[in-house]
Amino acid sequence: MKKRITVIIVTVIALLTIVSYLISERLNAYQDIEEVIEQEFRTLRQYVEDVYAIEFLDDDRALVFYSWDFPAFYNFGVMELEKTWRGWQFVEAISNRMERKRAWLKGTYAEIGDHAILRGPTWASVDKIEIITADGREYIPELGRAEWQMWYLILEDEPFEEATFILYDSDGEVLKEEVLEFDLNWPE
C-alpha cells in the first residue's frame, strides 16, 4: 500500500511540474508588449533607452523605434517583434549611430524583416515632414517624440536613394529644406 502511494505521489509531482510549466508558457502569450520590449533592452544591454514609437504591422508583428545610450541617445534602433504561441519574441534589431548635434535632420536606410525603413533624428520644433523623391513621389513620415524627435517611414513601395525633405513647424511654416541621400546597399 505504502509503495503504491509513493508511486502516485511521484507521478502527481511530475504531472504538476509539466502542467505548471505549460500554463506559464501559455500565460506568456497574454503578456504586455511594453514589458517585453523592456526585457529585450535588458537582454541586448542597450541601457537607458527611449522608445519613440511602436508600430504594429499586423496582429502579430511589431516594430519598435528607439534610441539608446546615456547621455547622448545617438544610437537609433529599430527592433522587430513577432507574436508566437510563446508570446512576443525578438526577431531582429538594427542600431544606427546618428549624432544629431546641429543637424536639422539625419536619416538612414535599413531593411528589417521584409520591410525597408527610413528613419533618423530631427529637430524638436519640427511638426511635420514632407518627403519628395526625384520621381515625384510624396510621403509624410511619422514623428515620434522622446529624448529627441525621430522621424520614420515604413516603405510600402520602391526605396529611393535621394529625396528632398521639407520641415514644417506647428504653424505650417517651412523651417528648412534638405536633401538626404540613402545607401540602399547598407550594410554591405
Added chain:
Amino acid sequence: MNLSLKYKVLMIFMLLVFIGVFLYYYGAKVRQEEADAEALRDYSYIVREYALDAVYKSKENPVEVELYPSAYTEAILERWKAISDRYPEFEYPEAAIEEGDWFKVNRVIKDAEMLKDTVDKMYEDATVEFEGLKGSFTTLLDYIFYQKYEPSNIEDILIDLGFESPREEE
C-alpha cells in the same frame, strides 16, 4: 500489490537518471545564457565606444551581431591614425580594422603604457607653454573617442602638433 526489491531499485534508479539528466541540461542552459549575456554586454560596449552600426541577428544560442563602422567610427579612427603616423609606437591596428574585429582593435588601444608614453612625448614635443598638470593615459582615449580635452591644456598641445586646426577667433 507488492513491489519486489528489484522493481523498487529500478524505480529509484530511473528517478535518479531523470533528475541527473534534468540537472545536466539545466546547468548547460544556465551556462549558455551566461555566455550569451556576456557576449551581448561586450557588443553593447563596443558599439557605444566605437560608434558602430549593428545588426542584431540573434540574441541567444548563439549570439549573432554584425558590426559596421559608421561615419563617426571613421572620425575616431582618423584621430587615432594621425597620432600613430607621428608616433609609430602608438599602434594603429590596420589589419584588425580591415577585418572588422573591433574587440581586437580595442585590446590594442587599452595598453596604458603605450598611451602614457605617447602623451608624455606629445607634451615634450609641443612648443607651446601650458598650465596645469600634464595629461594621463586617459587623455588620449578621451581625445580619440570623444574629442574631449581633459586636461584642457591638451587642446593647445594637439593644435600645436598639428592634430587639430587652430581655434577660430571669436
